[in-house]
Amino acid sequence: MRYAETGFNLEIDLTRGNVERVETDPRDTELYLGGLGTNAKILWDRVPPEVEPFSPDNLLIFSAGLLCGTPATGCNRTIVSTVSPQTHLMAFSMMGGFWAPELKYAGYDKVILRGKSPNLVYLWIHNDKVEIRDATHLKGKGAVETAELIRQELNEPRAQVAAIGLAGENRVYFASIEQGRSSASRLGLGAVMGDKGVKAIVVRGTKDVNVARPAEFLALCNEVLQYIKFRNENPIPGVMPILAGLGSPQEMKVHDEKWHTENFMWGNSRVRRKDFWNDEIARQWAETLDSMRTRLISCYNCPMTCGATISPPGLPTYMMKCFSKLTYTMAAFSDLEFGLGIAQSATEYGVDGFSAPQVMAFALELYENGILTDEDFPGMPADNEGRFYWLLDRIVRREGIGDVLADGTYWASKRIGKGAEAYAHNNIKKHEQLPLKLSMLNPIYFLMYATGEKLNITQIEGQFPQAPWRTREEREEFAKDWFQVPDEKFKQYLVDWEPRGEKSMPFYPTVEMCCDIVDWQERMHYIDDALGMCAGLSSFPLKPPYHLHNYPKFISAGAGIDMDTDTLTQAARRYRTLVRAYNIRRGMRRKDDKPPENHWKKRFPELEKELLDTYYKFKGWNDQGIPTRESLSELGLDYVVEDFEKRGIYSETEDDSSSETPAEDEKI
Amino acid sequence: MGEKKKKIVKTIKVDADKCNGCRACEVICSAFHATPRYSSNNPARSRIRLIREPLRDIYLPVYAGEYTPAECAGRDKYVIEGKEYEECAFCRASCPSRDVFKEPDSGLPLKCDMCESDPDLEKPLCVQWCLVDALTYEEREEEVEEETELEELEIGLEALADKFGLDKMMDTVARMSLSKKE
Ligand code: SF4
Ligand code: SF4
Ligand code: SF4
DSSP states (O other), rough: OOOOOEEEEEETTTEEEEEEEEEOOOHHHHHOOSSSHHHHHHHHHOOOOOOOOOOOTSOOOEETTTTTTTTTTTBEEEEEEOOTTTTTTEOEEEEEEHHHHHHHTOSSSSSEESOOOSSSSSEEEETEEEEEEOGGGGTTHHHHHHHHHHHHHHHHHHTTEEOOOOOTTOOOOTOOOEETTTTEEEGGGHHHHHTTTTEEEEOOOOOOOOOOSSSHHHHHHHHHHHHHHHHHHSSOSSHHHHSSSSSSSTTTTTTOOOHHHHHHTTTTTTTTOOOOOOOOHHHHHHHHHHHHHHEEOOOOTTOOOEEEEEOOTTOOOOOEEEHHHHHHHHHTTTOOOHHHHHHHHHHHHHHHHHHHHHOOOOOOOOHHHHHOOOSTTTOOSSHHHHHHHHHHHHHTTTHHHHHHTTTTTHHHHHHOTTTGGGGSEETTEEEEEOOOOOOEEOHHHHHHHHHHHOOOOOOOOOSSSSSSOSSHHHHHHHTOTTTTSSSTTHHHHHHHHOOSSSSSSSSSSOOHHHHHHHHHHHHHHHHHHHTBBBGTTTTSSSOOOOTTTHHHHHHHHHOOOOOHHHHHHHHHHHHHHHHHHHHTTOOOOOOOOOOOTTTTEOOOHHHHHHHHHHHHHHHHHHSSOOBBBHHHHHOOOOHHHHHHHHTTTSSSSHHHHHTTTTTHHHHO | OEEEEEEEEEEEEEEEEGGSSSHHHHHHHHHTTTSSSSSOOGGGOOSEEEEEEGGEEEEEEEEEEOSSSSOOOSSSOEETTTTTTTTTOOOOOTTTSSSTTBOOOOOOHHHHTTTTOOOOOSSSSHHHOOOSSEEEEEEEEEEEHHHHHHHHOHHHHHHHHHHOHHHHHHHHHHHHHHHHHO
């Protein structure tokens, strides 16, 4: 018997309309855990670098994490993986909500889509019964609307639906997959789903999910619940409210947005409004949120209530969480009422809440600077809010300038030319980033931005405080019951870290310490993405209930795979390296590992070079960021070595690649 | 008349306004009732069921009550604060008219037993796992007229006697005991 996982994947060939239930190899679970780990292995094996994102040979994999569907609190993530149309690299966004556990209860770990359906279809997975059903009547329907219509037509109120909106159908490069209160948004997963002709995947399951050692597993769950209670009652002192507690950033609860509105950038990630927040705005925004927010809501099996149902006046209700609360507002220089209103359309259309507003602000900046003209915007209203609604409609329909913008700022700027490239300034590896511009280089963040392959800072940061407390006493106080650290030395790193002086940024934490810290942070996210755990209870917050010391026990008692911290770390390194190898095979090199040039005003080219050099070595990568033969072999990834050799990846000359190191690229 | 006697009444108070829709109650209830205990979970087997329609702000945890062999003659539909709840939403019965509170494969009825176990749990598990206090547990003492407690068998026999008449039942029992002896 298989524990925690079901041991079966659904293979769906959309071209031929064929459905197969395939048993998986338990060895793969030991090596790659599940979720992202096994997704990466499947993509490596089956989607070679020649395959274009919109080729029928590209796969779109929906995977429940290894522990989804067990009683482990907050373990509900679906990891969706494919080749991104925007970056041509591996995309592996995930979504919370209710879908992954339901898939487990239906008896599957993954749904693997290949080929392309000639007509728009949806998949109906109900335990052993799997149907590909016509969805032409749902064409053009909103993602939330689609979910409701399907539940009604199937008469299955408890079915979970992951659906795309118009943006996905029209292959917008930042189209999302929406699922109730959650979405897998980054890197154009929705576009690939649309390209495959799949409007929705609907799941209902009523089978058991087993665990290997029940009493032990439940005791671990209870410990986690107790610790969540403790952390809810004991927020971390001396940090911003959204960093003090657990869960995804609690944007649906927080009224005070002084920090975000004054520290994040407005417009096309350009303008910082240092004295924006005042009593009047605070009052208005609180009123807006209170009047539109119906209820705080959670994902499956989690008490944290990070999301909310939002009912803007005169518009249908939708669900929201996190920072999309402010991205539209700030991109459009508007207010919260506008932001919550347009997010309703954006959710129905199914677009990413980071990229979409930035793309629109980018377009308006080009317009202001004469690079785009009135001819490009026929009939566009004069007010900012109206323009955003107008642009959003054009983009999701790929009409006129919308067709260009639908490819995201990087590709749009190439198509527009006339110097537009300089306005697509906030990307990493062609992907839009959080609107954040800061003064002095932060070495930890430098490494995370440069090397994080999920291409979103929130998906690699966490665990380690973002800045040192002012006094040593405060730092010691924090370190006292900080049992989550992988090693005692991390406590010392923190305690010695000063806001000013010799032991302050950018030279402290030292390069070696930065490597340790970043590696820990990243490792936690990778483990979460394999187990299906919400980052909000694990990799993202300070002092989370899940950590490197109880995870191995959860896996042992849950899945029946004996693990300790070392073997878990080794497994995480294995599939993390495989993700890297996959992207290397698709052409990614050191030149791509860099934050936006203007992310910090004050840069330190030599230090940055040293950071990257040292971190690459630490990770077992050569100076081009390519995993070395030795490190691959140590992880049991000899098949990667073979492939690299066959493709001549190791024999590339040094000079054609080293000319663009971040140090030499420094312009500001 | 019987004597006055103290009795513990166990109550779970459901504050539906606090429910966030997480279904942790369903997870832990079904895990508790698995054999061996906690060896599996499956919300479809839970003895508490969450009716959740987020877009209409409907969050209603309902506990499984008695099995009923026949559905009601009519159905009820509630509208509260403008929200229309699904048919029979508030009913706790495991009833032929619907598929809730039944084992998914066998169709056998499910009923909340307040997590009966030996030794007693401090609180029912759904309550323990609902950290937002939508479910809270209360015990109170009540004075009741002492009645001779009917054994389970007696309750069953009484129901049969009601249905078929005592004479017919006795005949049948006599016939059965004869055929067993043969
Ligand atoms: S912490 Fe928040 S985002 Fe994470 S699973 Fe719980 S409710 Fe969902
Ligand atoms: S555990 Fe509590 S909050 Fe969660 S669904 Fe059940 S009653 Fe609602
Ligand atoms: S009290 Fe126990 S048996 Fe009843 S619904 Fe709650 S968890 Fe289930």
